[in-house]
Amino acid sequence: MHIQIDEISRDFGATAALTPVSLNIPSGALVALLGPSGSGKTTLLRILGGLEYPSSGRVLFDGQDATGLSVQERRAGFVFQSYALFRHMTVFENIAYGLRARPRAQRPPRPEIARRVTKLLELIQLPGIGDRYPSQLSGGQRQRVALARALAIEPRMLLLDEPFGALDARVRKELRQGLRDIHDETGLTTVFVTHDQEEAMELADLVVVMSMGRIEQIGKPTDIRARPATEFVRGFIGA
Amino acid sequence: MSDATNLRAFRAPTDEAPLARWLLIGFAALALAILVFAPLIVIFAEALSKGWSAALSSLNNRDALAAIRLTLLVAAIAVPVNVVFGIAAAWFITRFDFRGKAFLITLIDLPFSVSPVVAGLCIVLLFGANTVIGSWLVAMGFPIVFALPGIVLATIFVTFPFVARELIPVMIEQGRAEEEAALTLGASGWHMFFTVTLPNIRWALLYGVLLCNARAMGEFGAVAVVSGKIRGQTTTMPVMIEMFYNEYLSVAAFSMAALLAFLALVTLLLKTLLEQRHAAGLSASRKSH
Ligand SMILES: Nc1ncnc2c1ncn2[C@@H]1O[C@H](COP(=O)(O)OP(=O)(O)OP(=O)(O)O)[C@@H](O)[C@H]1O
Ligand SMILES: [Mg+2]
Numbered sequence: 001m002h003i004q005i006d007e008i009s010r011d012f013g014a015t016a017a018l019t020p021v022s023l024n025i026p027s028g029a030l031v032a033l034l035g036p037s038g039s040g041k042t043t044l045l046r047i048l049g050g051l052e053y054p055s056s057g058r059v060l061f062d063g064q065d066a067t068g069l070s071v072q073e074r075r076a077g078f079v080f081q082s083y084a085l086f087r088h089m090t091v092f093e094n095i096a097y098g099l100r101a102r103p104r105a106q107r108p109p110r111p112e113i114a115r116r117v118t119k120l121l122e123l124i125q126l127p128g129i130g131d132r133y134p135s136q137l138s139g140g141q142r143q144r145v146a147l148a149r150a151l152a153i154e155p156r157m158l159l160l161d162e163p164f165g166a167l168d169a170r171v172r173k174e175l176r177q178g179l180r181d182i183h184d185e186t187g188l189t190t191v192f193v194t195h196d197q198e199e200a201m202e203l204a205d206l207v208v209v210m211s212m213g214r215i216e217q218i219g220k221p222t223d224i225r226a227r228p229a230t231e232f233v234r235g236f237i238g239a
Numbered sequence: 240m241s242d243a244t245n246l247r248a249f250r251a252p253t254d255e256a257p258l259a260r261w262l263l264i265g266f267a268a269l270a271l272a273i274l275v276f277a278p279l280i281v282i283f284a285e286a287l288s289k290g291w292s293a294a295l296s297s298l299n300n301r302d303a304l305a306a307i308r309l310t311l312l313v314a315a316i317a318v319p320v321n322v323v324f325g326i327a328a329a330w331f332i333t334r335f336d337f338r339g340k341a342f343l344i345t346l347i348d349l350p351f352s353v354s355p356v357v358a359g360l361c362i363v364l365l366f367g368a369n370t371v372i373g374s375w376l377v378a379m380g381f382p383i384v385f386a387l388p389g390i391v392l393a394t395i396f397v398t399f400p401f402v403a404r405e406l407i408p409v410m411i412e413q414g415r416a417e418e419e420a421a422l423t424l425g426a427s428g429w430h431m432f433f434t435v436t437l438p439n440i441r442w443a444l445l446y447g448v449l450l451c452n453a454r455a456m457g458e459f460g461a462v463a464v465v466s467g468k469i470r471g472q473t474t475t476m477p478v479m480i481e482m483f484y485n486e487y488l489s490v491a492a493f494s495m496a497a498l499l500a501f502l503a504l505v506t507l508l509l510k511t512l513l514e515q516r517h518a519a520g521l522s523a524s525r526k527s528h
Contacts, residue, residue: 051419071422078423084416088438097434098424153424 008057032200035210077150092130098153285493297491325402359464385467405447
């Protein structure tokens with residue numbers, strides 16, 4: 001899905017988390033929002049997902065104004081920074097949650113839900129952990145379950161907030177490749193937040209560098225490396 | 240070789256010296272014995288001082304049975320009302336940012352700091368038969384003071400903080416993330432509440448309900464003021480106990496007191512049983528994060 005962000009701003013009282021920003025995300029792209037802490041990355045991602053409302057500006061999905069759409073109507077697969085798995089449910093129940101929450105008319109029958117969950121567990125390469133609780137998983141496993149849970153609703157886009165934030169370097173590398181594979185397989189427009197410039201450069205088709213609620217530069221990793229647009233970008237990517 | 244002696248000599252930094260530990264434990268046990276167990280034993284001993292049949296027959300009369308029924312009825316109304324209010328208040332306070340939040344939290348605590356007698360008096364002054372509202376309500380055939388509605392009102396006021404107070408810290412600690420995840424997965428607000436919020440707060444909620452229930456059945460001061468102590472009509476168990484006692488009917492007074500204590504013990508037992516049965520699920524759901 002093609003996402004357009006049109007002059008979006010967001011204030012929290014006196015602090016401006018986002019000064020008007022505009023951004024065009026082509027359908028099927030894998031985009032990184034890169035920036036230091038407090039630069040407004042999470043705020044922008046939450047506005048896309050419908051968890052936060054902009055103070056002004058519009059969001060368009062495939063050319064249609066989506067600013068007023070509720071969280072549920074947006075059908076965005078959202079992966080939270082701390083994963084936010086339902087701790088009182090098994091992995092199976094976590095992944096099945098979105099399908100079971102559908103109104104009766106659109107809910108797949110039980111065996112179909114089981115089939116889809118099993119398939120997703122295979123996709124994230126963790127077959128056979130369906131009966132475990134989130135507390136019985138490692139950090140990397142939790143992250144992958146959160147991804148599977150988001151994919152289960154057949155989302156129109158994938159939004160990830162620092163998906164590899166709390167993991168050690170080796171697991172990060174592995175999961176990075178995993179995300180790339182899943183993105184290529186599903187073709188979903190994907191936006192992920194990171195403050196790790198290496199991660200952004202390696203994984204994304206398009207990197208959006210942010211600072212203090214502004215977008216400093218938008219470009220392919222190679223372009224940003226070769227031609228940093230501002231002093232800030234030059235410093236941040238260490239070029 | 241010297242490992243064993245080393246091990247024995249080692250003490251965790253947070254451990255007290257043995258003497259201090261025994262003194263502390265002894266003091267706690269003594270306080271528990273004097274403040275909790277002694278009164279319980281006295282109540283049951285006095286109730287049964289003339290035997291089981293005397294105790295039972297002292298409760299088997301119109302007034303005593305009416306008091307028991309009234310107490311159970313009041314609790315059955317006040318507790319559900321406060322569960323709904325308490326969840327709503329905790330939800331509002333922990334999930335939204337608004338001005339005057341601190342003031343609202345103070346307001347929730349108000350029943351803890353206001354004497355129940357004063358609370359009862361306020362209800363009498365507001366709804367008594369000699370006030371504008373009160374006389375109108377009496378004319379409509381719906382008196383509040385010296386009747387069931389007043390007793391329920393007073394009980395709800397006194398027990399209001401219990402559920403909200405239990406829930407607020409738990410809901411703050413849990414944060415919004417799981418609820419937001421449910422919403423992004425397409426769940427409606429109600430579906431999210433019943434499948435994510437409620438299961439996460441169920442133990443705090445249960446605890447709040449038990450405390451609320453114990454207090455609702457045991458409240459004396461506020462109820463005594465608004466009930467007018469009409470024998471067999473507006474006397475709850477605690478009020479009835481006082482009346483029996485003042486009339487030197489000590490077996491009846493203590494039997495009723497024993498029954499009230501027994502009801503409280505049953506609720507505690509229920510909680511322990513529930514906790515044990517669900518211990519596995521409880522620890523699994525608590526360990527994560
Ligand atoms: N709910 C809120 N209330 C008040 N201020 C907020 C709120 N959410 C975000 N902010 C502020 O908005 C600014 C941007 O926050 P945001 O969470 O988007 O940053 P971020 O780029 O995701 O940072 P990090 O890398 O640390 O997660 C910060 O100054 C933050 O303090
Ligand atoms: Mg963030």
